[in-house]
Amino acid sequence: MGVIVMATITNLAQFSAIESRARGGYKALQQYAETDLLKIAAKKNPTVRHRYAEAIAMRRVAPGSTIVIPSNIKYPHSALKVQLIAFGGIKGFRKLDYDPSRFRPKRLDWKRQVRAKTPKGRRPHYLERKFVLLAEKSKKKKRRAGSEFILLKRGNTDAFVETSLIAREVGKLKP
Amino acid sequence: MILEAILMLTVGLTGLALLVASGVSGPILAPLGFLVGTGVYIALGSLQIVSGVSTNPLWTMGATAATGLVVGAVARWKGRWKSGLMVPLATVLIILVSVWAFRTLNFIGWHSDSIRYLLVGSLIGFDETDFVTISLWLTRVSAYPLFVAPARLVDESFFRSFSPLVALSTCANLAWLVYESLRGTVLSQAQRRWGAVAVVLLLATNHRFVWNGFYVNAHLLFAAHMLLLVGAGWLRIHQRLFVGAPVILIQSAAVIALVLARPEGALMTAVALLPFVCSTRLTKLERTIPLAVLGLVTLTWYGWVATLAIAAGKAVEFSVVAMVALGIAAIAAAPLVVWQRLSPLIRHVLPAVELLLWVALLAFTLRDSDILTDSVSATIDNIARDKASWGSSLLILMSIVIGLLLFTTQPERRVLRYPVTTFLPLAFLLAYLRDGSYRDGDRDSLARMFIHAVPVTILFIGCALGATWRLRRNTHAVSRSGETVEDGA
Numbered sequence: 001m002g003v004i005v006m007a008t009i010t011n012l013a014q015f016s017a018i019e020s021r022a023r024g025g026y027k028a029l030q031q032y033a034e035t036d037l038l039k040i041a042a043k044k045n046p047t048v049r050h051r052y053a054e055a056i057a058m059r060r061v062a063p064g065s066t067i068v069i070p071s072n073i074k075y076p077h078s079a080l081k082v083q084l085i086a087f088g089g090i091k092g093f094r095k096l097d098y099d100p101s102r103f104r105p106k107r108l109d110w111k112r113q114v115r116a117k118t119p120k121g122r123r124p125h126y127l128e129r130k131f132v133l134l135a136e137k138s139k140k141k142k143r144r145a146g147s148e149f150i151l152l153k154r155g156n157t158d159a160f161v162e163t164s165l166i167a168r169e170v171g172k173l174k175p
Numbered sequence: 176m177i178l179e180a181i182l183m184l185t186v187g188l189t190g191l192a193l194l195v196a197s198g199v200s201g202p203i204l205a206p207l208g209f210l211v212g213t214g215v216y217i218a219l220g221s222l223q224i225v226s227g228v229s230t231n232p233l234w235t236m237g238a239t240a241a242t243g244l245v246v247g248a249v250a251r252w253k254g255r256w257k258s259g260l261m262v263p264l265a266t267v268l269i270i271l272v273s274v275w276a277f278r279t280l281n282f283i284g285w286h287s288d289s290i291r292y293l294l295v296g297s298l299i300g301f302d303e304t305d306f307v308t309i310s311l312w313l314t315r316v317s318a319y320p321l322f323v324a325p326a327r328l329v330d331e332s333f334f335r336s337f338s339p340l341v342a343l344s345t346c347a348n349l350a351w352l353v354y355e356s357l358r359g360t361v362l363s364q365a366q367r368r369w370g371a372v373a374v375v376l377l378l379a380t381n382h383r384f385v386w387n388g389f390y391v392n393a394h395l396l397f398a399a400h401m402l403l404l405v406g407a408g409w410l411r412i413h414q415r416l417f418v419g420a421p422v423i424l425i426q427s428a429a430v431i432a433l434v435l436a437r438p439e440g441a442l443m444t445a446v447a448l449l450p451f452v453c454s455t456r457l458t459k460l461e462r463t464i465p466l467a468v469l470g471l472v473t474l475t476w477y478g479w480v481a482t483l484a485i486a487a488g489k490a491v492e493f494s495v496v497a498m499v500a501l502g503i504a505a506i507a508a509a510p511l512v513v514w515q516r517l518s519p520l521i522r523h524v525l526p527a528v529e530l531l532l533w534v535a536l537l538a539f540t541l542r543d544s545d546i547l548t549d550s551v552s553a554t555i556d557n558i559a560r561d562k563a564s565w566g567s568s569l570l571i572l573m574s575i576v577i578g579l580l581l582f583t584t585q586p587e588r589r590v591l592r593y594p595v596t597t598f599l600p601l602a603f604l605l606a607y608l609r610d611g612s613y614r615d616g617d618r619d620s621l622a623r624m625f626i627h628a629v630p631v632t633i634l635f636i637g638c639a640l641g642a643t644w645r646l647r648r649n650t651h652a653v654s655r656s657g658e659t660v661e662d663g664a
Contacts, residue, residue, distance in 0.1 A: 001366075001640060003578075004373045007571045011380035014566040018382045022564050025285035026617040028386035032281055037332040037391060038290060040283065047287055082306045086297035 038087055054080060054158055055087035058149075063089040068150035068163060071095035071175070080158065091146070096173040100153040105166035179334040180274045182325050185236050186212035187270050188263065189243030190428075195258045196250035197420035204258065205266040206347035207425070209340060210399055213322075214428025215239055217435050218472075220299075220321035225479040230299045232325035273343065277336040284390035286618060291315055292391060293332055296323020309487070312480050313494065318436040319393035333391055342388030345399040345630055350375045352406040353637035358414055360641035374637035378630060381568050387626050393436040394626050400436070401447060402630040404429035404465075405594055408451040409638070411461065412587050419461070426451070426465040434472045439605050441473040441498055443627065445505065446601060447594040449528060452512050453521050454590065459513040467509040474502030494608060525593065532600040539607040549612035550603055554622075556615040563615070563622035572632050579635070585642035591635040598628040 019028055024044050034040050041048040042056050049056075058065065067090055069081070084090050149160040150170055163170045190212025191204045199207070219242070220235040228234075250256045295315045298307050300323070323333045354371040362370065378384055387395040407425040410416040417425065426448075433444040451457060452466050477498035484491045511517060540547045557563035558570060576595060602621055606613055613621040 001370065001373060003575055004377050004636065007568070007575065008373065008376045008380050010571060011377065011382070011566070011568055014568075015380065015382050015385075018561075018564050018566050022382075022386075022617065025283070025289070026386065026564060028284065028382050028389070029282055030284065030389075032283055035281060035331065035335070037283060037285055037293060041285055041287065041290055045287055048290055052290065082294065082298065082308070085301060085303050085306055086294045 052083050052087055054160070055083040058084060058160065059087060059089040062147050062149065062162075064091050064146045066091050066094050066148045067160070068094050068096050068148060068170070070098050070100055070151075094148070094175075096150075096170070096175055098173050100151050103152060103169075105161075105169040176274065176278055178325055178329050179278070179331075179336060180271055182232075182236055182322075182334065183209075183270045183274055183336060183340060184267060185240045185243070186216050187266050188212070189215055189239050191258075191263060191266055192243040192247035192250070193424060193428075194421065195256055196246045197424045198255065198257075199417070199421050200258050202262060202265070203348070203351045204262045205269060206344040206351070207403070208266065209270075209344045210348065210403055210432075211425060211428040212239070212243075213318075213341070213396065214400070214432045215242055217318045217321055218428075218431045220324075221317045221431075221435050221472075221476065224299065224304055224317055225475060230302050230304050230324070232300055232321070232328060235321065236325065270340070273340050274336040277339045281335060282339075282389040283335070284386045284388075286390075286392065286623075289391035292319050292393070293323055296320035296333065297327045300324035300327030309480060309484050309489065312483070313492070314438055316393070316435050316438060316440070316476070318396060318432055323391075335389075338390060338395055339388050341395050341399050342384070345395070345402060346375045346379055348399070348402060348406065349378060349630055349634060349637070352402070352410060352634055353640070355410055355414055355416060356634075356638045357641045362641060366640075370637060370640045374633050377636075378633050381629065383565050383568070383626055384629065386564070392623070394623055397433060397436045397440065398627050398630050400429040400432040401443070401594065401627055402634060404433065404444070404447055405591060405631050406634055408454075408457075409587075409590050409634075412451075412454060412456050412590060413638075419458070422457075422461055423464045427468040430465050430469045431472050434469065435476060437627075438494070439601075441469065441477075441501055442605075443594075443601060444469055445501060446528065446532075446597050447631075450525060450590040450593045452508075453524050454587075455518070455521075456587070462512055463509040466505055466512065470502045470505030470507075470509065472502075473498055474506065477502060497608075525589065529593070529597055529600075532597060532604065536600050536604050536607075539604065543607075546606050546610075546612045547603060550606045550621070553613045553615040553619060557613075557619060557622045558625075563617050563619060565622070565625065569625060572629070572636070575636050576632060579639045579642065582645055583639055583642035584645050585639060588635075588638070588642070591631070591638060595628055595632050595635055 015028075022028070024030075025041070032040055038048070038052060038056065042052060043049075058067075067084060067088075081093070148163045150163050150166070152159040152161055187205070187209040189208075190210065191208030193211055193215065194204055194208050216235060216239045219238045220230070220232075223230045223235060247256065291311065292315055295307055295311050295317075296319070298304055299317075299320055322337050326332060326334045350371040353374050354367050357367040357370055360367075384395075387398070404426050407417055407422050407429075411418060411422040430444055430448065433440045437443075448465060448469060452462050454462070477495050481491045481495050481499060484495065512521065536547070558565055561567070580592065602624060606621075613619050616622070
């Protein structure tokens, strides 16, 4: 019994030292104001931020959206699709016949883009450059619930463009 | 909060109903019932996944509640319900207060793996399991994601009271297991109570245990069920408690949860179950049913994953083939272990398997020593130089266990000792099976996996309060009933 008591005292003695050394999610008694673990992890962990950037942004900027994805080729990669379903808060997918890397709508004004992952005035972190979201400018800038976005590919960047910006070009695409 | 409370109550009360129906009574029904209930919920949810029906968590919760209600009603009809309303009401109260308290406190422990659990849980919750990759099914399995799934229905990332409730149940079960285990020893009732309190404090003051109590991962769920598997079997053998249906129910629920909680679950469970399968002090059914459940669950899950790989035109991974083989072997072995003609061989199985683990590790090391040397070096850093937030607790626990093994003896103790002493060779073998060394730091897999063995190790230490010093074994090493006992060291 004495050994158990001594071991318990040792545990207690080193608890606060371990707690003060532990970082981020490894703290035993870390209280958060936020309840969404994905948001917490994305703030603290660049890997999480990078891996789930599209879903986090889509959920923040345009929850309940429909995403247009290509029907005839194996794109987007299932990982992107999976994270959009799991965390993106999207309504669903609509499949159209197009190549996301080659489809370049003429009327698209890239300057009107909303960088969903990048706070104002700050240069985007290299991990955040893989995603841009182009949406129509309106009074309600932040939340665009229920919109439709088409997925385009520009190099390593996934661009989600609100279809109302390029309605004519999207209208020409066949299901 | 409402759905979270309903889920926890469903799990807790279903487990309680099953235990009462099997003949268990008393306050232990609350913590024991909660963990048994998780086993039922995991079994039903996993069945939904592999059978291809809707994985809507409301169906899983409904099926779990229905199981509890039907079993409870049948038990009452047959006059087997011997529990009053006090324990169920206390269970409801404890669960409701815990849900409210842990949601309010909002303590969260996490790692990037946690997000993978949320991902799989979300896809189960949204009934989109077709999008879960084979790799995710193999690494995250189904147990923990099934408890994340209902949260997605109410737009929450996970239910914050689940892991803390598992931690509380683990503490209560540990206290009760030690208290009951010390019956019939030279200790007075007051000393047994203090012994139970002491072991719980030893566990609850461990920094990594507290962290796991809020950690979004399946480690603590695994540790809690390992404690149940070993502890229930130990009480059955050592104290003749849980005879028949209770031990079969508790161990089977634990086996289901263990296999489906972690990728290495089936292997670790097979090793932990072995002393009970080989024990001649258990009945045939007590020995065979948990083993058959292990085989059935392992074969069903990994067989299903193999069919997914084949359907996708991919090669079936070696680990999947090995698990399928383990499942088949367990099912085939279930009737064989009680075959009279094999009984002379059975007693050699435990030392043979333990030796085999070390020989296998040696063989892998001769083929590629880097993985072992890097893993051992990182593990020494983690436990002796405190690089993984364990402080000196693991070293102290190991020292106590070694001291107890050297200087004390206790009948049938090998059922407690076996999962503890086989943990290290198994863990290092896993490094070879995953083809990667362990690393130093908090994020290392083995550093996080140590919690799997900690509650069982503390149970071993707590039960040793009733052990006898080796020098005095002739005067005290007698079982309660006075029958001949095996030296279980």
